[in-house]
Amino acid sequence: DTGVSQNPRHKITKRGQNVTFRCDPISEHNRLYWYRQTLGQGPEFLTYFQNEAQLEKSRLLSDRFSAERPKGSFSTLEIQRTEQGDSAMYLCASSDSGGAADTQYFGPGTRLTVL
């Protein structure tokens, strides 16, 4: 399978705990995006990487959220001191700026439930 993969697929945690999600983009895609989707809504942009550089962060991304892409390949999204309002589906997407640059390919998502 050469698509975008995300782990874990589901995460249940207690309020106040830290969680970390991982995204493996399509090989050689240099752009990587994180989105968040709540029930009944479309995905909302969180942050964007070009290679290892984090180029943009949404105002939705509070200081409890941090994302990294250390070697320009996989990325992690960490949420510290989780709150019930963080419960959502976290989606990762990747694209290739050299090819069909505008098409973003999405992973299956990580569904977070904060109790």
Place this chain on the structure above:
Amino acid sequence: SQQGEEDPQALSIQEGENATMNCSYKTSINNLQWYRQNSGRGLVHLILIRSNEREKHSGRLRVTLDTSKKSSSLLITASRAADTASYFCATDLYGANSKLTFGKGITLSVRP
């Protein structure tokens, strides 16, 4: 706030009928994309139309774009029960690092 607004919010049709979904947006775009999402799963890219294009086809899909009206439509012909899903339009705003801005989606139900 969300850029794209899809219409209708929900659509129920009989298998074999055509489904037409509309999307309106507010600001200048590089391109507009349509995605499908099955319940609780990731998004599947369907089709992309650039701002200088007016119509594109892909299999049973036909997308139109009217930049003067800031609107797009997605037509699925000869629908199948397997087309039952949520459909989202997403705009790649001019100068926005290619991040996508999604609407709330349209729930399509195709009755067998």
